[in-house]
Every structure is written in C-alpha cells, then in structure tokens.
Amino acid sequence: MFSSVAHLARANPFNAPHLQLVHDGLADLRSSPPGPTGQPRRPRNLAAAAVEEQYSCDYGSGRFFILCGLGGIISCGTTHTALVPLDLVKCRMQVDPQKYKGIFNGFSVTLKEDGVRGLAKGWAPTFIGYSLQGLCKFGFYEVFKVLYSNMLGEENTYLWRTSLYLAASASAEFFADIALAPMEAAKVRIQTQPGYANTLRDAAPKMYKEEGLKAFYKGVAPLWMRQIPYTMMKFACFERTVEALYKFVVPKPRSECSKPEQLVVTFVAGYIAGVFCAIVSHPADSVVSVLNKEKGSSASQVLKRLGFKGVWKGLFARIIMIGTLTALQWFIYDSVKVYFRLPRPPPPEMPESLKKKLGLTQ
DSSP states (O other): OHHHHHHHHHTOTTSOHHHHHHHHHHHHHHHSOBOTTSSBOOOOOHHHHHHTSOOSSOTTSHHHHHHHHHHHHHHHHHHHHHTHHHHHHHHHHHHOTTTOOSHHHHHHHHHHHHTGGGGGTTHHHHHHHHHHHHHHHHHHHHHHHHHHHHHHOHHHHHHTHHHHHHHHHHHHHHHHHHHHHHHHHHHHHHHHSTTTOSSHHHHHHHHHHHHTTHHHHTTHHHHHHHHHHHHHHHHHHHHHHHHHIIIIISSSOGGGSOHHHHHHHHHHHHHHHHHHHHHHHHHHHHHHHHHHHSSSOOHHHHHHHHHHHHTTTTHHHHHHHHHHHHHHHHHHHHHHHHHTTOOOOOSOOOOHHHHHHHTOOO
C-alpha cells in the first residue's frame, strides 16, 4: 500500500519537470507490451496515432480553431443557461445574505416572490455572454497552446506542459472576459435588483443611460480576478487529470478505448477540475456580484466590506454549479470535436529525443 502511495506522490501533476523525467520515461517503457524480441515496444507517437483515424482538418489549422470556437459556444452557452436558476439564487445569497440564508431557502423565497418564471431571470444575457466567452475561452486556448508550444519546442513543451496549459488558458481568458463583461453586468442587475428590469432589452438601455459604457465594463477587472484563476485551474487540472486517469485508472490505453469510453473519462476529469475551479474563484465571484449590483463602488471597497467570511457565502451552491458545469462543458466540447472529426491528441508522451538524452531507450 505504501509503495502505491509513494508512486502516486511522485506522479503529482504539479511536480517539477526534472523530478518527473526518469519516472515518466520508465513508466512509458514498462506500460508498453513486449515486442517480438521480448523488448518493450516504444509508445506510439502522435503521427502514428493520427494515421488510424481520418480527420476533417489538420491540427492547428484555421478550420480546427474555428470549430473549436464553435464547440466553446455550444458548451458554455447551453450549460450556463441551463443553470440560470441556481446561478440566480447564488447571486442573491451573495448580495443579500440576510434575506437569502441558504440555497434551499433562496429557492423558496424566490419561488414565493416571483414564481417559477422568476427563476429564469437573466437567461438572455447569460446565453449571449457565455456563448461569446466560450468562443474566446476554448478557441483562443487552442490557438495559444499551439503558439506557445511552437515557441518552446517539442522537449520543453513536454517538460513544462502544466505551465503551458496555465499560460495558454490565462491568455485566452483575458480576451474572453472582455467579451463577457457587458452581459454579466446586465445579468447581475436583472437577477439581484428587484424592479430594476426583467429583460435584457430593458436593462441595457437603462444601464447605459445611468452610467454610460462604464456600467458594462466596470466589472471587467474583478472578472479577470475571478475567471483567470478559474480558467487556469479548469484547463491545467483537466489536462493533467485526464493524463493521470489514463495512466493509473483506465485499464487500457486511450487508443484502445471507444469514443463513449473516452468521453466518460472527459466528464470525470471535468468534474474534478470543476470543484477546484469553484474554490479558487469564489471570493472574486462574490465581489463581482456585489459590485455589479451597486453604483459607485470599487472592487477594493466591496472586498473590505464583505470581509473574509463574506466572500465565501454561497460556496456550496457554487461548487455544485461549477462542478456540474465544468464536467458538462468538457463533455460537450469533446463531443463536438468527435462529431466534426477534429484531431484529439492523446495524453502527451516523452519525446524520443528526450529519452535518448536520458538513456531510457532500449
């Protein structure tokens, strides 16, 4: 038992690259079935894997990035809209904890005051805003991942893959939040200010008349505070969890798994990543909710007023929401890739050139 715990500790996905090199190389060789001469087979490289399946486009091509962006629109727009009732209650708990004392109480009070239709408030800005965010988040992530990988080279891409995922996702989310900010501001006004507006058509002109363009973009800095750590965790944790699941949990290589089996792994890895996403981004989410409700307040003023305990209000609801949301988003996004026959590279393997440098080749 202790040896297996030590084995998992060494395989920690956030371990420093130089501490993992020999372990990864030996693991690749041990996991390969013996060849005809009794020596371990070398793992298949990406080019060999690509030959077995006919793709609709090349990895890193313009069509690939466009369809990845479409996958982001579908995955983010539909999932966030489907969870509007939970998001509405979560936002109300954050801005008025005296009235909405918990997730079940929040639903009860909302239903009593607004009826069932009241739970759908803010669906339009949610759908539009998060569709635009999904386009940039997933589309630009693939762009930046290819760009930074080309800058690093094959060996450094493998060695520093976690840093690569973090940098690519942070870069993508920077632009995604600029696209999201106006609709997020309108959504929070609709959901948390009774009587202000019931629809996007009512809220947007009213916000512009009162505060100008500032009303739509004053929350972009707190959005970056919330979404960039969230997205960095979402992508890096997902990528490394998928890698760990195929290495330690799934009893056969990904190449031997059916498409439905691969999508199950995607869903599980997405949910695990989502739980961590919710925790790291929740304080900033509380600030954004209060900031978009109030006029004339700054992020620092809101943070000071809420205090340490206040910024964690609604965390349980958000863990349920974001865990489910992230798992569904990755599942839908990967399903879109399967439907359009886009290249889906397998978990990374140590390049042959690096194995030779380390003396790991047979």
